Amino acid sequence: MTTRLERRAWRRRQFTLPLAALAIALAVGGVTTATGAHAPGAGPLSGGNVSMEAGVGMRSLAVGQTFCYGLVVLRNTSRRHATLSRVQVHGGQGLRVGVPQVMGPRRSETIGTADACPGGTRPLRGYVVPPGSGVGNDLGVEVLLPITVVRHGKSRIEGVSVMYTSGRRTYRVDDITNVVACTYACEARPGGR
Secondary structure, eight states: OOOOOOEEEEEEHHHHHHHHHHHHHHHHHHHHHHHSOOTTTTTEEEEOOOOOOOOOEEEOTTOOOEEEEEEEEEEESSOOOEEEEEEEEETTTTTEEEEOEETTTSSSOOOOESSOOTTTTTEEETOOOOOOTTTTTOOOOEEEEEEESSSEEEEEEEEEEEEEEEEEEEEEEEEEEEEEEESSOOOOTTOOO
């Protein structure tokens, strides 16, 4: 015959293992969610072109020639700061992307594409996008990519993702733009093949 104390101890052991397993599962899930990349639009930044293709075409470039692409513009309509960390380029065989730069929200214009990135830019890594960027007359933060042609022919970047943190979470903004660069007089029309 078991005593009352033995029955209580047995009940505690009976629930301890399942509760411990549940606690571990929740802790692991929380860590994964807090530090993993989140879907576009989940964080405070917006501005990536996700609904239609846009972009630029650069034709008759020489191998080794560099140009600047800057149609990725970020807006922060939230009350939270966002710290930019890196850029991931989708596609781009035949092109080398240099160190990403930014122009702040109080710039006078968006450059889009130019022969060279302008002076007065700042490195993307560590740049803090303040709340209110891209609101009202503010143009937002423009991401600039110095791109160098490294092979003959036609090359294409099919999208750009900007990774950033806000609080303890990591997010990304995706842009499906096309950057087409040719070393001959090709049809460098974005979206075209």
